[in-house]
Amino acid sequence: MSGWRQSARLSAAKAQKGASTSKVAQAGAKGGTSDKHAGNKESISDDNLDEPEDEDEEMDSGSDVEYGKPPPGKKQKLDNSGQRGILPRSTDKNKNENECLLVKMPVNILFEIFGLCPPQDLLSLSCASHSLRTHLLSQTDPSRGIWKAAREYAQGPPVGPGMTESQWARLIFGKPWCQSCGAPNVQRVDFRLQRRACTTCLKENLVVTSEFKSTFPDIEPSILDLLRHTNIGANGRASKSRWYWHEDVEDMVRELESIERGDHVRVRGALKKEAFIAGRKKLVKAISEHAKICGEWKLTAAHRRQEEKNELSRQRYNDLKAKFIELGYVEADINSIKGQKVAEQPTPLTERDWERVRSPLEKTIEAAKSKRLYFERKAVVDKRRNVAEGLYNKYRRSIVPSQWRSLPPLWSFLAKPVFKDILEAADDLEVTELHFQPALDSLPAMVLSLQTGRSAHLLELIQTPPTTPAQADAEPGEILPSPPHPYSLDSALAVFVCEQKCKAATPPGSSGSPIPAYVGHEAAAAHHCRGSYYSAIHGHYQTVFQLSKGGVLAASALLKSVGFDDKATCAQMDTLDARFVCQVCPARKVSGKLTYWVYPWRAAITHFAHTHQTKPCVPQWELLDPARTELVKGRETDSTLSWACNHCAQHAKQCETRAKVVQHVESIHAISNPSVAVDFFRLVDLDPIPATLHIPKEVMPPPPPLQDQYNCLQCAGEKPSARARLFILKGVKTHLKEKHKVDWPMEGRDWRKVPKT
Template identity: 30%
Template sequence: MPQTPMAKRRKLEKASPSKPKKSGPGRRVQGRLQNMLSLPLDVLFGIFSELLPMDLLNLARTSNTLRQVLMSRKSTSVWIAARRNAGATEVPEPPEDMSEPAWAQLLFGPPVCSQCSARNIHRVDFALRRRLCTVCRKRNLIFSIKFRSQCPDLKESVMDLLPYTKIGGWAHGHASNSRFYWKPDLYEMGKRVAELEQDVSEGKPGAQKRLKSFRVERILLVDSIIQVRSLSTRRSCSIDRASNQGSVEFEKWAVLRSRILMEGYDDADIDFIGMHNVPGSNVDKALTNDVWSRIRSKVNTTLSSARETRLLDDRRRRAKEHKSTAEQYYSELLRQVLPIQRLYLPALSHASKLSCFRDLVDSDREVQHAEWEHAATQLPLSLSEWMSRQKEDTTSLLPSQSAEAKAMEITLLSSPSIDRWRMLNFAGQLDLATSVFHHSGTNTVLIGRDACHAWKVEGQLWFSARGAEAVHALVQELRLVSATATAHTLDQLDKRFICGGCPEDTARRHTWRSCVAHFVAETDHVYPQWQVVSPDEMASTSLVRRERSSSVPDYSFSIDSWLCNHCSDYLAPQTPLRFGSRVMLGNKREAIHHVKAECVAVLPRSTFISDLPIQTQH
C-alpha cells in the first residue's frame, strides 16, 4: 500500500535527530532592585526602618549579603524601629540574653514549634525562649522533683543556673506551681559548669574566680527572667497585629487612646485588656465629640474595672515574685550551710516569713536588687533567731529544763571550725532520748531531735509523758544516765528489747524506738518493762523468724534519707517533709557511691548523716 505524503513526513520527522538543547546558564532576569545594595547604609537603614519585624526577617533570608547587613550590630536601630512599628501597643524590649532579631523571630515568627517545626504553635514560652508543641514538652521537660532519676549524671545545683517554666507537658497549657526545666539546656549547662570546675581542679589561675562570677551572673539572669516572664507574656499577647493592616485604624486608635489618657487612665490600663477590647475601638466612624459622648460611660466602666483587676494582679504578681526571690536567696544559702543543720532550718516555703525578708515580701512596690542583697546579708542572723525561738518553744514543753543559754547559730561549710561542728549535739536538750513529743496534726510520736521536723509543718507539739517514761526505763536497763543519754547514743548501741508486759507467746523483739511507740500505743501497760535481748538470743532462729513475721512498724515516723555532711551537691534543698509518708531523698547505697566518687580524697571522719534518725556512716 503506497504511503501518503503526510505519513512520509511523519516518518522523516521521527527518523531525524532532535535539536540539541542549549547547555550552560540561561539568560538571567534582571530585577529593578539589583543595585539596591550599592546604596549607602544610612539610606538602606532609612528604608528598612519603615518595615515590620516579620518583613525584616523575610528580607534577611533572601540573600547572604542582606543577612550579613541585617544581622550585624550596626542594624540594631533598624530592628528597634521595626519593633516600634509592630502594633498599636508597645512591644516589650528584648531580654538581655536575646538579640533584636531573635526577639523578633520569637514574637512575630511563624507559629511553629522551635524543636520539631510542628505547625499552629501560637503560644510563646518566655521562660524557655521557645514555641513548644505538646509532644516536645513531654519529651524534653524535666520535672524538678524527678531531676535525680532522669538526670543522674548532673548535679542538682545546675537547676539554679537555668530558668524554668511552670507549664508541663501534661498541663494542657495551664500553669502550675511546679518547675519544669528544658533537658537539653540542663546538659549544656552541666557541661559548661563541669569545664569550669575542671579548670579549678587543675589549678588554673583565676579559675575559681571565673566559676564564682559565672554562677553569680547566671543566678542574676535567671532572677531577671523569672521577674519579667509574666509581664512579657501578658504584654506580648496585647500586640495587635491587626494594626499592621493600615494606618487608618491605627490613627483611630491613637485618637481613642488620647481621649482615654485625658480621663486619667494609664497606658497600662489599656494594655491590660488590649485596645481592641475598649468600647468604640471597632467603630468605623471617626471619633468625634458626639461619638465620644455616647461611648464615654462604657469606656470608663470598662477601664475602671480593668484598673482594679490590674492593680490586684500586680500586687499578687509582686508578692509571688518577692516570695520566689526570697526562696532563691535562701536556697543559695542552704547550699553553704552545714547539711546536718538543715534538719533544724525552716522549709523553703517559709523563707518569706523570715524577719530579714518579711518587709520586702509584703511591700506593695518593686523592690530593688540592692535591697534584696542587703536583706540576704541578714539571712544567717534571721535563721539563727528563728531556730533559737523554735528551740526555746519546744524545750519549754519539757517538764525539767536545763539552764541552756547558748543559741543555735548557722554554721557554713567555709567556716574554719567546721570539723568541730559536724559531730556536735546542736539541739541541746532536744537531743536527749527522753525528749519525746506527740504531734497533734499527724498523731506522730517524735523522739529527740526528730521533733525539729515539726517546725516545718502545721500542728502543735505536746510532751509525751508516757513516751518519756518508756525511755527512762530503757536507759536504766542499759545502765545509762537519762540526763546525758542522747537518741544518737541509743541508735549507735542498736540493742533489741522484749516487752515484759506482753505475753511470752506474742512478745516481739523491738528496737528502742519501736519500744517507745509500742508503750505509747499499748495503754493497758501500766508501766514499762524491758528486757535486753542477749547476743545468743539475737542469733536464735526462733526470734529471727518472729522478727521477720512481725507486722508492727519499727518506728511510727520513718524516713530513709541521707545527706552528705561535707558538701552541698549531693542533695538539693527539699520541700517540707510530709509526716506519715515515706520520702526517699537519698539512700545509703547512693551515699557510699557519692563518697567513693567525689569526696574520698577530702573527707574527714564521718561524713554522711541520716536525716531521721541522725546517724553517721564511716
C-alpha cells in the first residue's frame, strides 16, 4: 500500500472512529450511563496518533470502522487578506534545499542504517518524514526486525502482549509524556495497563472495582474479565484492589456491540463472540504475567543506569585528575575534590566544561595542599620534639624529685632559640640527640631564669598596694572596707589564681578535683598552664597570676580565727595544722545528723575561693578544738594520685596515693616512719575529699558580735541608700558636722544606734 493511501486510510479510520465514539457516548447517556468522559479529547497515545491503521488493528481484536467512504477533503488555504485563493508555491530551489536526501536512498541501505540506531533514534526518524515513517512502521519482516534488534540492543523487556514492536518501543523508550493529556515528565509506566499516564489523568480515568457499578450502571461487571487492570492506584501505592481504565471500558463495549452487529448469522456470530471473549481473557492474563517480567526489568534497568552514571562520574573524575596532574598537583591533594558535584557529575568532561570548573576546584586543591604541607611539617617537628622530650626526661630524672614541682614543662623551653632553631630546621635535616646537646647544656640556666621570672612576677603582685573600692558618695568617717593584703611571698595571705582561668593539671587516672587557687609561693610556682610547642611560639598559654580577692579575704578571716594577724606566714599555719569549718556553708543532714565539712587551712581557703566566688559573702570560720581536730585527722584519707617518692624517679610518669608511696619508701628505701617533704612529697596539687564531722547545734558558737553601728537621722528624708548608711560613733558625728552643719549632735535627734540582730 502506498504512503498516500495508508495516510488517507488512517485519517478515515480516525474520523469514523470519532463519530462512532460520539454515538456510543450519546446512547450511554440516554441509558443512564455516566458521561464523565464522553467529552474527553481523543487520546494522544501511540495507538491513535503515531501508528498506521494496520498496527491499530493488531492492538485491538476488531474495529467498527468502515472504509467505503472517502476521506474528507482538505480545506482551501487562505491568503494574507483572508480570501480563498491559490497561494504561491515555493520555488524549486528552496524545495531542493529543504528536501531530505535520506529518503532518496535505496531501501536496503536505509534498513542497514536503521539497524544501527537505538530505539530513541528510530522513534525520532519515524516522525521526521512521511516516507521514513512508512518504512519504519510497516508490518514487514525487515521493519519488525529493526525494532526488535534495537530493543534487544537497548536491553529492553519483551514486547507486551497485544502490542507491536514500534508501539512497545514508544511506550518504553519514547518521550515521557502522558498519553492522555500530553503532560511532560511522566516517568512511571503502568505495564498492566500498558499506558504512561500522569497523576491527574490517573485520578480522572481509573475506576476501582468497588465503584464500577456506580460509574457504569448499565454495563455488566463480567466485562471486567476482558479488560486490562492494575493494582496500583493514582497514589502510586500497590494494593489488593483492581483499577480499570475508563476508556478501555467504553472501547470494549463498542467492540462487543460491533461483533453483535455483524452481518453473520446468529450461530456464527455467537461463536465469534465466544472466541473473542476467550482471546481477550487469554490476552489479559498474558499482560498480567508480562507485567511481572517488566517489573523485574525495571529494577535491573535502574541498577544498570546507575552503574552507567557511576562509570561516567568515575571517568569525569579521572579526566579531571589527569588534567590537574599535568598542572603539577599530586594525587593526594586532588583527592580533596572527591564528592563535589562538579567533579563527579555523570557527564563527560569537555574543554568548555574544564574551563568552567577549573578555578573553583583548583582553590579546593590548593587548600588541601596547604593543609597537607602543614601536617607534613608538623610530623617532622613532632618527631624532633620527641627527641627533645626524651632528653628533657633524662634531665628531669637527674635532679631531686622534690624539684619537679617547680620545674617548668618542656613546651615552655621549646620556644627558646636554642631549641626552636633545631625544631624549625629544614625538613631534609635528620635531627638526633647530638643536635640538642647545646640546648641540654643550657637547660639548668633556662630553668633558673624561668623560676626567677615567676618569683619576680609574684613579688610584683605582692608589692602592689591594695586599692580600696571607691564610692561616689563617700564622706569622712564613713565605714569603708579596707581589704587585707599580703606583704611577702611567704605570707599566708598570698593566694593566687591564674588569669587563664585554668586549673592544675590532672594526671591521667588521678582522682580529686584540681585546686583553683594557689596558697603560697610554692603552690603558685608549681602551676603551669597546659600548652604545647605551637602555643608557646605563638605566645598562648603564658602563665599569668593575679591575687585572689576572695582567697585573701578567706585567709585573713582564717588567721583571725586562730589569733594570728595578717603578717602570719605559711610555715606558721603549717606548724599549727588546725582544722576549720566553713560557717557560710549549710550543714548536711546525714543519717539524721547535721554534719559539716572539715578542712585543713589551705583546703579551707581554696574551698572558699572556689565555692563562694559566684556570690560574694563574708568568710566565717570555726576553729575546731584540739580533741575534735585529732578526731578529724584520724578520719582523713587522701586517695588522690598526687604523691611521689623523693628518693627515686619511680613516680616520674604516674603519681600514686599517699599510702602506696609511704609503703614504697619503707620497702624499697628501708626508711621507717617516712616524713613529708623529706622522703615523699605531693607532686600535683589535688584537693582531697575533706572529712566530715557531726557537731551538735547547741555546741556551735554564735556568730561573732558586730561592731556598734549608727544611722544619721538628718538623712531620713533623702534616698533610701542615704538613710541606710552605717557609721561608727565618731563617723556619724563628723558626718553631721560636715554635711548637715550640726555642731552639737544629739542622740535621738540627729543620730541613732542601729539595733543588733
